[in-house]
Amino acid sequence: MKLFEYEAKQIFAKYGLPTPQGFLAKTAKEAREFASLINAPVAVKSQILVAGRAKSGGILFAETPVEAERATQQLLERKIKGVKVQSVWVEEKIAIKKELYFGITVDRANRCYVAVASAEGGVDIEELAQTAPGKIVKVIINPVYGFRTYHARQIAKKLGYVGNQMTDLASVFLRQYKVAMDTDAELAEMNPLVETANGKFVAADTRLIIDDNALFRHQEFKSRSMEEAELTPQELQAQKNGLAYVKLDGDVGIIGNGAGLVMATLDAVQIFGGRPANFLDVGGGASADMTAVALDIVLSDPDVKVVFINILGGITRCDEVANGILEAQKRVGLTKPMVIRLVGTNEEEGRRILTDAGIHVLDSMEEAAQKTVEIIGSGGE
Amino acid sequence: MGVLVDKSAKAIVQGITGTQGSFHTRLMIEYGTQIVAGMTPGKGGTSVHGVRVYDTVQEAKDASNADASIIFVPAPFAGDAAFEALDAGLKTIVIITEHIPVRDAVQVMYMARKEDAVIIGPNTPGILTVGECKLGIMPAHVFRKGVVGLASRSGTLTYEIAAGLSVRGLGQSTCIGLGGDPIVGLSFIDVLKEFERDEQTKAVALIGEIGGNFEELAAEFIATEGYSKPVVAFVAGRTAPPGKRMGHAGAIIMGSTGTAASKIEAFREAGVLVAEKPSDVAKLLARKLDKKA
Numbered sequence: 205m206k207l208f209e210y211e212a213k214q215i216f217a218k219y220g221l222p223t224p225q226g227f228l229a230k231t232a233k234e235a236r237e238f239a240s241l242i243n244a245p246v247a248v249k250s251q252i253l254v255a256g257r258a259k260s261g262g263i264l265f266a267e268t269p270v271e272a273e274r275a276t277q278q279l280l281e282r283k284i285k286g287v288k289v290q291s292v293w294v295e296e297k298i299a300i301k302k303e304l305y306f307g308i309t310v311d312r313a314n315r316c317y318v319a320v321a322s323a324e325g326g327v328d329i330e331e332l333a334q335t336a337p338g339k340i341v342k343v344i345i346n347p348v349y350g351f352r353t354y355h356a357r358q359i360a361k362k363l364g365y366v367g368n369q370m371t372d373l374a375s376v377f378l379r380q381y382k383v384a385m386d387t388d389a390e391l392a393e394m395n396p397l398v399e400t401a402n403g404k405f406v407a408a409d410t411r412l413i414i415d416d417n418a419l420f421r422h423q424e425f426k427s428r429s430m431e432e433a434e435l436t437p438q439e440l441q442a443q444k445n446g447l448a449y450v451k452l453d454g455d456v457g458i459i460g461n462g463a464g465l466v467m468a469t470l471d472a473v474q475i476f477g478g479r480p481a482n483f484l485d486v487g488g489g490a491s492a493d494m495t496a497v498a499l500d501i502v503l504s505d506p507d508v509k510v511v512f513i514n515i516l517g518g519i520t521r522c523d524e525v526a527n528g529i530l531e532a533q534k535r536v537g538l539t540k541p542m543v544i545r546l547v548g549t550n551e552e553e554g555r556r557i558l559t560d561a562g563i564h565v566l567d568s569m570e571e572a573a574q575k576t577v578e579i580i581g582s583g584g585e
Numbered sequence: 586m587g588v589l590v591d592k593s594a595k596a597i598v599q600g601i602t603g604t605q606g607s608f609h610t611r612l613m614i615e616y617g618t619q620i621v622a623g624m625t626p627g628k629g630g631t632s633v634h635g636v637r638v639y640d641t642v643q644e645a646k647d648a649s650n651a652d653a654s655i656i657f658v659p660a661p662f663a664g665d666a667a668f669e670a671l672d673a674g675l676k677t678i679v680i681i682t683e684h685i686p687v688r689d690a691v692q693v694m695y696m697a698r699k700e701d702a703v704i705i706g707p708n709t710p711g712i713l714t715v716g717e718c719k720l721g722i723m724p725a726h727v728f729r730k731g732v733v734g735l736a737s738r739s740g741t742l743t744y745e746i747a748a749g750l751s752v753r754g755l756g757q758s759t760c761i762g763l764g765g766d767p768i769v770g771l772s773f774i775d776v777l778k779e780f781e782r783d784e785q786t787k788a789v790a791l792i793g794e795i796g797g798n799f800e801e802l803a804a805e806f807i808a809t810e811g812y813s814k815p816v817v818a819f820v821a822g823r824t825a826p827p828g829k830r831m832g833h834a835g836a837i838i839m840g841s842t843g844t845a846a847s848k849i850e851a852f853r854e855a856g857v858l859v860a861e862k863p864s865d866v867a868k869l870l871a872r873k874l875d876k877k878a
Contacts, residue, residue: 448830450831463831464740468745468821547748
């Protein structure tokens with residue numbers, strides 16, 4: 205789960221990480237009031253979850269409260285990277301001497317967390333890692349030792365700092381690590397982490413992405429995710445029901461069990477010339493009820509012209525899925541053509557249930573993908 | 586024969602009294618797997634499908650001489666369950682559970698390395714050595730005994746491809762689900778090494794997906810180590826957009842890292858044949874094995 209910049213900054217501040225003084229404004233008038241409170245030039249930053257907002261004009265600067273009001277008005281009327289801006293963060297503009305990067309993230313190949321730093325922050329760190337890997341400092345974090353003071357000092361030194369600045373910077377790194385561990389972050393970063401004109405360190409921009417699988421121990425985030433995240437009605441319903449759903453731009457609705465199989469189903473539909481409208485994984489051991497919910501979500505997407513259900517049962521039982529399809533039929537009616545492929549655990553029972561209800565079942569995934577694309581080609585009949 | 590588990594494996598089931606634990610215990614026993622004990626805290630003294638249940642892993646191990654465990658415990662407690670298995674000295678641990686936090690998985694993997702134990706998963710369908718042992722939830726009927734070693738990051742896609750192989754008369758030695766999470770116990774390189782040593786295995790199929798760089802690392806390993814057995818790969822997620830988690834916690838393109846295109850290119854450069862559709866895996870393997878014969 206991605207947090208907004210302002211949410212991340214509020215958490216960082218709780219841990220004693222230096223952040224610029226700032227306020228969340230939902231109207232231009234509020235922004236003007238906050239700018240006069242700050243009583244100095246401000247940055248007006250649109251609060252959206254997609255990265256790369258600066259490049260897309262999502263951050264404006266203002267010398268006066270009136271300018272801040274105007275900038276906010278502009279941002280609130282716009283879409284940045286396809287997302288409507290709902291609020292802005294008005295914060296004191298800082299005098300930058302140097303921009304650094306520091307982040308804690310997951311190193312999958314080494315199966316641990318890793319601290320990543322660079323003396324050249326404020327840029328896309330991945331791009332930098334590819335074009336100039338020598339400018340990146342990495343410390344792999346041993347899960348038993350953890351990230352300790354000496355690691356933090358090592359990194360500060362490698363970034364070129366000595367004396368008090370080295371220890372100051374090290375303490376910023378340590379606090380950031382504490383935030384990452386306490387919040388179960390899969391990414392906690394300061395980019396840029398600014399060295400100010402007077403030699404202090406301030407987290408000018410922050411990102412915090414929480415491990416979705418750890419939300420059960422973070423009730424504080426769970427309640428928030430429903431209300432504020434930038435979700436479509438289908439995404440929201442999927443999230444509420446714990447289903448993995450991703451909206452895509454085609455017209456073939458796809459439901460399957462198992463992420464790999466659903467991805468391969470999307471790929472197969474595309475290979476046969478179709479365009480997937482979504483990814484929906486009902487997951488392992490899907491019940492009849494969950495199948496009905498999944499079908500309901502896909503059918504409610506106006507872009508979907510045909511639905512392809514691809515089930516290969518392992519932990520999922522075909523009879524449960526079949527009952528779910530019938531349940532959905534009762535609940536919402538099957539308004540769109542459907543292609544069903546059903547094999548695996550309890551498949552005889554599943555096929556019998558659907559066949560008895562007059563629903564035809566296929567047993568080859570590729571044949572079914574092809575059939576789905578043919579239905580689209582014939583105008584959905 | 587086969588790798589990591591064979592008919593001598595003696596396993597306990599952690600979470601045996603739950604719906605999934607109990608259902609799959611029956612299927613594993615039917616397959617011929619030696620399920621020697623079960624474990625659910627508070628249910629000690631009961632039994633499930635004739636398997637005696639204990640309150641702790643240590644008790645279960647002491648009573649049964651088990652060397653492996655399969656875990657069906659809900660995610661918030663699964664990390665703890667794995668630690669308990671490691672601490673009791675079990676050396677092969679299959680974690681079926683999905684949605685385990687990364688922070689817990691990182692700790693488990695570190696301790697497993699220290700204990701010289703193998704973790705399969707989390708978020709895996711398990712492991713199956715055909716005709717000998719199934720520690721997992723795969724539908725057994727799709728597999729046939731043979732010479733193809735299969736390793737995959739996905740569950741159902743593995744069954745899809747294994748069924749395709751079986752239909753074409755290409756049986757399997759061992760099928761391993763690495764798991765769909767960002768942090769898993771085995772990499773493609775680990776299993777390639779296992780299959781290299783196994784006499785039954787004559788060719789390897791790797792089923793990858795977007796996210797991480799296990800496929801790229803495997804390709805590099807195959808190219809630089811001069812891998813002796815033919816390898817065919819399939820990579821799911823060509824149509825996946827960046828920044829979106831495609832079902833598995835580990836299936837996500839971060840920036841430009843982890844795309845299907847990058848993995849496919851790495852495999853091709855290493856001389857690995859890449860299947861376009863799941864059914865092509867069998868065709869390509871048949872061609873490779875014919876040529877070799």
